[in-house]
Amino acid sequence: MKILAIETSCDETAIAIIETDPKSATFRVLANLVSSQIKLHAKYGGVVPNLARREHEKNLVPVLVDALKTAKLYRPSSKNISVPEKVLSLLSRETELQKHFAKELSKIRTPKIDALAVTYGPGLAPALWTGVNFANALSALWKLPLIPINHMEGHIFSSLIKSKPNTNRFSLFALHFPAIALLVSGGHTELHLIKKLGRYERLGETLDDAAGEAFDKVAKMLSLPYPGGPAISKAAEKGNPLAIAFPRPLLSHKNLNFSFSGLKTSVLYYLRDHLRFSLPDVAASFEEAAVEVLVEKTIRAAETYHAKTVLLGGGVAANKKLRKRIAEVAGVRLSKTTILLPDLTHTGDNALMIAAAAAFTNKQPAYRELSAESGLKL
Numbered sequence: 001m002k003i004l005a006i007e008t009s010c011d012e013t014a015i016a017i018i019e020t021d022p023k024s025a026t027f028r029v030l031a032n033l034v035s036s037q038i039k040l041h042a043k044y045g046g047v048v049p050n051l052a053r054r055e056h057e058k059n060l061v062p063v064l065v066d067a068l069k070t071a072k073l074y075r076p077s078s079k080n081i082s083v084p085e086k087v088l089s090l091l092s093r094e095t096e097l098q099k100h101f102a103k104e105l106s107k108i109r110t111p112k113i114d115a116l117a118v119t120y121g122p123g124l125a126p127a128l129w130t131g132v133n134f135a136n137a138l139s140a141l142w143k144l145p146l147i148p149i150n151h152m153e154g155h156i157f158s159s160l161i162k163s164k165p166n167t168n169r170f171s172l173f174a175l176h177f178p179a180i181a182l183l184v185s186g187g188h189t190e191l192h193l194i195k196k197l198g199r200y201e202r203l204g205e206t207l208d209d210a211a212g213e214a215f216d217k218v219a220k221m222l223s224l225p226y227p228g229g230p231a232i233s234k235a236a237e238k239g240n241p242l243a244i245a246f247p248r249p250l251l252s253h254k255n256l257n258f259s260f261s262g263l264k265t266s267v268l269y270y271l272r273d274h275l276r277f278s279l280p281d282v283a284a285s286f287e288e289a290a291v292e293v294l295v296e297k298t299i300r301a302a303e304t305y306h307a308k309t310v311l312l313g314g315g316v317a318a319n320k321k322l323r324k325r326i327a328e329v330a331g332v333r334l335s336k337t338t339i340l341l342p343d344l345t346h347t348g349d350n351a352l353m354i355a356a357a358a359a360f361t362n363k364q365p366a367y368r369e370l371s372a373e374s375g376l377k378l
C-alpha cells in the first residue's frame, strides 16, 4: 500500500510517500521532503501564523511535484486535464494555492497511490487548514481516501521508525507495553501512557509554556536567534550548568505536570539584576534546569507504571543534554526499560512520521472532507 502524507501544522511544508509491506512491519520511503520556513520566521523571532500559511500555499504544489518525481510516481499527462470547479472550490479560502493547484494538477495523471494522510491538528490553525484543504482537494481530484493524523501521534512514531543501513527500507520498532512517551515541542509538553499503539492516556502536561517555547523565549532574552533550542544548546556547551541555581518548577510535586513559565521569568530577573553576566553560563544553567525536570518526571512516570519502553518525540527531543541525561538516569533507575530516541533527522516536523502513523495504527482510510482542529488532543 502506498500512502502520501502531508504535514503543515507549523512552519514546515512536508510531504512523504511510503510503501508498506503488509506481511511485515517494514516500509520503503519513496520520498520524504521538508521545505522549511525557519529562515523567514527567524526575522520575526518566532512563527507568524499567517506568514506560515502563505508559505504553505506557495510551497505545497511544488513539494508535491518534487515528491511524486522522487518517488517515480510522476506521470505527465499528454493533454490538459481540467481540474473540476467542485475540486477547486475546496481551496476557495486558499486563493494562491488554488491557482497553483489548477495550473499544475492539470498536467499530472492520477498517481498510483492508495491513500492520503494529513495532519489535522494540533497546530496553528491557518497553517493546518492549508494542508487539510489541500488534502481534501487532492482526495477529490484523485478519488483517494483520506486518513486524518494527530501531529503528536506522528511525533510518537518518529521514535519508532528505524532505518535499515544503506537501504531506503525502514522498520517499525517492536514497542513493548506499557510505554511512556515524553512529547516535547514548541507548542506541547506532555507525558502519555501507551497501553497499545493508538491508545494514549495523558498523565501530565505543561500548565503554562511548552518546553520548546521556554527555550525560544529565553533565547530571545539572550539575543540568540530563532529557533532558540539549538541556539541555547550551542551557547551552553561553553557554560557551567551549575553556575546559576534556576528553579526546577513542580519537581517536588507528586503529579506529572510541568511548568516552564516561572523558570523563564527567573532567567529574566537574573538578566535584569546582573548587568554583566556570562551568556554561556545562563544558557547552560537554564538548559540544565529544564532538562532535569523533563527527565525526572519522565523517569517517575516510567517507575510508577512499570514501563517497558520510554520514548521521546518532538523538536526538543533533538536536545543532546536531554538525550544523554535520560539514558543515564534510566540506566540507573530503570534497568529493564528500553529508551527510544528519534533519529535527529526525525525530531523536527516531517511527513514521514505522519505517513508511518497512518500506516501502522489501523486507521481506516475513508472518503470524507476533513476539518483542521488546532486544539486537538491526543
Ligand code: KG4
Pocket (backbone or CB within 6 Å): 010, 184, 185, 186, 187, 188, 211, 212, 213, 215, 216, 227, 228, 229, 230, 233, 314, 315, 316, 317, 318, 319, 320, 347, 348, 349
Ligand atoms: O516539533 P517541532 O519541530 O515543532 C512543533 O510542533 O512545535 O518543535 C520545535 C521546537 C522549538 O521550540 C525549538 O526551539 C525546539 O523544538 N528545539 C529544541 C532543540 N531543537 C529544536 N529545543 C531544545 N534543544 C534543541 N536542540
Ligand code: ZN
Pocket (backbone or CB within 6 Å): 151, 155, 185, 186, 314, 315, 348, 349
Ligand atoms: Zn511538532
